[in-house]
Amino acid sequence: MNTKTKISVLILMGFLAVTSCGKKETTPAEPTETTETSTEGEQAPAAAATEENVLVIEGNDQMQFNVNELKAVAGKPIKLTLKHVGKIPKEAMGHNLVILQEGTDQAAFALKANDAKATDYIPESEKASIIAHTKLIGGGEEDTIEFTIDKKGSYPFICSFPGHVAMMKGVLIVE
Template sequence: MNTKTKLSLLILMGFLTITSCGKKETVPAEESTEVTETSAEGVQPAVTEENVLIIEGNDQMQFNTNELKAVAGKPIKLTLKHVGKIPKESMGHNLVVLQEGTDQSAFALKANEAQATDYIPESEKASIIAHTKLLGGGEEDTIEFTIDKKGSYPFICSFPGHVAMMKGVLLVE
């Protein structure tokens, strides 16, 4: 397949998905959280150094949020939960955090050809900050990474055709 055909197919899949979906599932987004607990004496222990992020993907090709927030220079613990029921061969989801300025469409086209590596193209390793495994319904994966530089880092699902609807931004402040 040439690039024009692939791009046309990707756009058509996104259009069909948008027009064929029924009621949208709305799930409140979970923001970056820092855990603090108060002991019996009322003294607060030190705040954890970690950014804990949770995002869900469903069978309607949607993440439950398109924005995540984290603090620069601190470890990020990101969990992707596939809350659907369809297996990964048909409705697989992953989450790929990309470098600022990465062309998401070009990345997605290369990912379409990378089935053997769960749609993570070897040729684009320099564009990837972190990524989860490819998940099927009911599965989850947690990854840990650190971003030192403040900025807006795009994230996508690189399963073929999903980038049209499953994308967002990780804001590192």
């Protein structure tokens, strides 16, 4: 890691220490599942959300996703929206969501992503490891992507902004 990158990381960590103190942002664990009701009585709200493959995940200024597990149905299009519910711009607290192939070394991917600022921390050398990714967004922004995964499995997802993978990761379970 070069000196410029080290200084940037130190400044970011100092900024995070200052901004993360105080009132903690609270969001429901899975807002779509807790607010929907089923009128047929046959399907649970979670099943209805999964079958539609419409997923929403939020990232905040405390480097956290509001959920660490997403579920989808194999072979059906997935519409995933990433919302940055914080206020800090993407240059200091950018978030993206990168869905990786099963078995991908997340730490190694994140190290390569640190040097990929020009491509919003999506390393060109790791394209084969990526199933889909959102663009890098800042506070108040959102991005929606659509993709399909045909094979059932557990696919890790991360935020590839430098330093975020330690706290911003989870798994997309495709059933």
